[in-house]
Amino acid sequence: MKSHSERTRVVIAQIVLVILSFMCMFFFYILIINSTRSHVELQKGFSFLPSTHFAKNLTNVLNDGTLPVVNGIINSLIVAACSAALSTYFSAMTAFGLYVYDFKLRKAAFTFIMAIMVMPTQVTALGFLRLITNMGMYDTVLPLIIPSIASPAVFYFMYSYMESSLPAALVEAARIDGASEFRIFNQIVIPIMKPAIAVQAIFTFVGSWNNYFIPALVLQTKKKMTLPILIATLRGADYMNFDMGKIYMMIMVAIVPIIIVYLFLSRFIIAGITLGGVKE
Numbered sequence: 205m206k207s208h209s210e211r212t213r214v215v216i217a218q219i220v221l222v223i224l225s226f227m228c229m230f231f232f233y234i235l236i237i238n239s240t241r242s243h244v245e246l247q248k249g250f251s252f253l254p255s256t257h258f259a260k261n262l263t264n265v266l267n268d269g270t271l272p273v274v275n276g277i278i279n280s281l282i283v284a285a286c287s288a289a290l291s292t293y294f295s296a297m298t299a300f301g302l303y304v305y306d307f308k309l310r311k312a313a314f315t316f317i318m319a320i321m322v323m324p325t326q327v328t329a330l331g332f333l334r335l336i337t338n339m340g341m342y343d344t345v346l347p348l349i350i351p352s353i354a355s356p357a358v359f360y361f362m363y364s365y366m367e368s369s370l371p372a373a374l375v376e377a378a379r380i381d382g383a384s385e386f387r388i389f390n391q392i393v394i395p396i397m398k399p400a401i402a403v404q405a406i407f408t409f410v411g412s413w414n415n416y417f418i419p420a421l422v423l424q425t426k427k428k429m430t431l432p433i434l435i436a437t438l439r440g441a442d443y444m445n446f447d448m449g450k451i452y453m454m455i456m457v458a459i460v461p462i463i464i465v466y467l468f469l470s471r472f473i474i475a476g477i478t479l480g481g482v483k484e
Contacts, residue, residue: 235459238452246448261453268450271434272427273457280413280430281461283345287352287412288405292362294353295404296397299362300389304375314363321356325417333421343424352412358404365400366393402469409465413458431458 238246240258245251265273302314336347370393378388394401416432423429429437435454 235452235456239449239456241449241452243447243449246452257449258453261449262457264447264450265453265457270426271438272429273431273434273454275427276429276431276434277457277461279345279428280432280458283348283419283430284409284412284461286349288409290349291352291355291358291408292401292404295355295358296362296394296401297389298359299366300393303363303366303370304372317356317359320354321360329418329421332418336422342422343428345423345428347422348412348415348419348430352408355408358408361404362397362400365397369400370396406466406469410462413462 237251237254239261241251241255242257242260245255245257265271298317302310332347332351333342336342341347374392375388378392383392413430414432415430416436419430419433420436423433426434426437431454435451435458438451438454
């Protein structure tokens with residue numbers, strides 16, 4: 205039986221969680237409500253009740269000739285999905301190499317990767333822009349996808365997860381059975397790493413989907429732009445063409461794929477974070 209103090213702590217914890225959940229969901233609710241209201245209604249002030257302009261706002265967003273929203277959604281999906289796939293796969297492969305193989309520069313390589321992780325993107329932005337321009341990749345989505353192969357933060361998570369969940373004896377047993385290194389990685393390590401891969405896939409997808417700084421530097425053609433740039437373009441419209449209802453609808457359209465990806469992979473989140481943070 206729980207004591208009175210324990211029951212009190214449980215009740216307080218539940219109340220706090222309910223409040224935090226309400227605070228998190230409140231902003232989504234307001235976003236949905238505002239996407240159903242017209243620009244004039246939004247100017248009148250705040251409202252808890254939905255209006256009747258949802259279909260009109262959606263039509264205005266999708267049919268805007270100066271704002272290729274469908275292209276933006278496709279571009280963002282391509283960039284985010286490819287970035288998530290490349291980042292998780294190659295980061296897991298790099299972590300596998302440093303975890304399994306014992307060589308002289310192992311600690312130096314690990315330290316170098318960790319040093320890159322703390323380096324801000326803005327520091328290398330100018331050099332990166334000159335590099336992709338010289339390589340002929342300016343105004344393409346390739347510079348948004350290819351660098352995701354080297355992701356120090358994802359690597360560190362994968363490495364920590366392997367330390368807690370991948371027995372070295374299992375790899376040695378597979379080698380004794382004659383399995384190649386790529387077969388060991390793809391058929392033994394990857395299935396074990398599924399929770400960690402799912403967690404980092406969500407984080408990488410969301411980070412790439414919401415990324416504004418690098419796409420704004422690289423992309424110039426509207427049909428190649430991602431959604432965050434298009435939203436900023438819509439927000440920066442002149443006063444006569446400014447429509448707050450379209451902006452809220454655009455933001456809501458932008459978060460739908462993130463919610464879908466989260467719901468699809470959410471069952472791995474708790475297992476991935478928990479197992480990745482526990483060592484033997």
